Amino acid sequence: MIKFSSSLPLCASTRVTVIGAGKVGSTLAQRIAEKNLADVVLLDIVAGMPQGIALDLTQARGLEQHDCQIMGTNDYADTANSDVVVITAGIPRKPGMTRDDLMRTNAQIVVEATQRAIAHSPHAILIVVTNPLDVMTYLAWQASGLKSDRVIGMAGVLDSARFQSFIAMELGVAIKDITTTVLGGHGDLMVPLPRYSTISGVPITEIMDTETIERLIKRTRNGGGEIVELMRTGGAYFAPASATSLMVESILYSQSRVVPACAYLQGEYDLKDIFIGVPCRLGCAGVESIVELNLTEAELSALHISAESVRQNVLQAKEMLAAVANVN
Numbered sequence: 001m002i003k004f005s006s007s008l009p010l011c012a013s014t015r016v017t018v019i020g021a022g023k024v025g026s027t028l029a030q031r032i033a034e035k036n037l038a039d040v041v042l043l044d045i046v047a048g049m050p051q052g053i054a055l056d057l058t059q060a061r062g063l064e065q066h067d068c069q070i071m072g073t074n075d076y077a078d079t080a081n082s083d084v085v086v087i088t089a090g091i092p093r094k095p096g097m098t099r100d101d102l103m104r105t106n107a108q109i110v111v112e113a114t115q116r117a118i119a120h121s122p123h124a125i126l127i128v129v130t131n132p133l134d135v136m137t138y139l140a141w142q143a144s145g146l147k148s149d150r151v152i153g154m155a156g157v158l159d160s161a162r163f164q165s166f167i168a169m170e171l172g173v174a175i176k177d178i179t180t181t182v183l184g185g186h187g188d189l190m191v192p193l194p195r196y197s198t199i200s201g202v203p204i205t206e207i208m209d210t211e212t213i214e215r216l217i218k219r220t221r222n223g224g225g226e227i228v229e230l231m232r233t234g235g236a237y238f239a240p241a242s243a244t245s246l247m248v249e250s251i252l253y254s255q256s257r258v259v260p261a262c263a264y265l266q267g268e269y270d271l272k273d274i275f276i277g278v279p280c281r282l283g284c285a286g287v288e289s290i291v292e293l294n295l296t297e298a299e300l301s302a303l304h305i306s307a308e309s310v311r312q313n314v315l316q317a318k319e320m321l322a323a324v325a326n327v328n
Ligand SMILES: NC(=O)c1ccc[n+]([C@@H]2O[C@H](COP(=O)([O-])OP(=O)(O)OC[C@H]3O[C@@H](n4cnc5c(N)ncnc54)[C@H](O)[C@@H]3O)[C@@H](O)[C@H]2O)c1
Pocket: 019, 020, 021, 022, 023, 024, 025, 043, 044, 045, 046, 088, 089, 090, 091, 092, 093, 102, 106, 109, 112, 113, 128, 129, 130, 131, 132, 133, 154, 155, 158, 186, 234, 235, 236, 237, 240
C-alpha cells in the first residue's frame, strides 16, 4: 500500500495573514490562494466564521488547481511568522456615511489588531485596508512599531483602477492600454491626474475634452460611494481585493511594481509625517522608493489640501484613542 502524509503540501514558503474575514478579507484570501501566491491565515473575531470560509476555499482547491493552504482562526498565535499581514478588520460604511464616519469604531479595531498581529509576526510587511484608509494606516504604523517603509495602505491602486475602467468604458479602448494615476487621500479629495493618465502613452488630456475628463474624475472620486449606494449593506470588495492582491504579489515576489499606495512621506511632495497616496515602488522591503512626479502648482495644491484633511483626522483619531485609554 502506498502511504501519503496527511499534511497538505505548501505552495510556497510564504504566508499571508488577513485580519478580518468579511467581504474584502475573504475575497482577498481567495485571490491570493487562487493565484498560488502564498498560504493564507484568515482571522476574525466571529467564532467559526473564518474557519468555515477557509474550509470552503480549501474545498475549491482541486477545482481551481492551486496548492495553497488556507486556515481560518480566531487565535493570533496561528498567524505567527507571516511575511505579510493585511488588516481588513472593521466596519464598512452604509449609504449616507463618509469613510471618516467610521473612524471612531475602526481606530480601536485597527490598533488592537495590528498590535496583536505584529507581536506574532515582527518581520512582516503590513498592508492596511480598513477605512478611513490614510488615518488607519498612520495609526497602524504607530501601533506596530515597524519602520515606516514596512507599512502601506491600499487605496491608490483601487482608485486608479476605477479611473482606468471609467476611461475604458467611455472610449471603448482596451483596458490594458490605459494607465492611470490617482494620488492623495482615499476620499472625496483624492487627486486623479489626467496628465499622468495615458492611453498607449498618450495623455488623456490629448484625447478627451475637459468636461468629459472632469466627469470621469468625479465618478472616480465617488467610485466607492456609488457602490455603497447601490449595494445598501456594505461596500465594494471584488476590486479592493484585486488591488490588495496586486500589492501582496509585488511584495512577496519582489516585483518592484510602481503603483499609487498610501506611504509615509518625509519631505517628498513637501509633506512630512503623513501617510498619503503617492506612486511607490513595492518590493520585498515594502515601500522601496517613492516616485516624485513633477506636479503643476494646481496638482500639488490639491494634494496638500487632501493631506491637510488627513492630518486633521489623524489628530482627531489620536484624541479619540487617548480619551478611550483614559476611561479604561
Ligand atoms: N482601502 C480601500 O480602498 C477599501 C476598500 C474596501 C473596503 N475598505 C474597508 O475595509 C473594511 C472592511 O470592509 P468589508 O466590506 O470587508 O467589511 P465586512 O463587514 O464584510 O468585514 C469586516 C470584518 O471585520 C471583522 N472584525 C471586526 N472587528 C474585528 C476585530 N477586532 N478583529 C478581527 N476582525 C474583526 C468583522 O467580524 C468582519 O468579518 C471597511 O472599513 C471598509 O470600509 C477599504
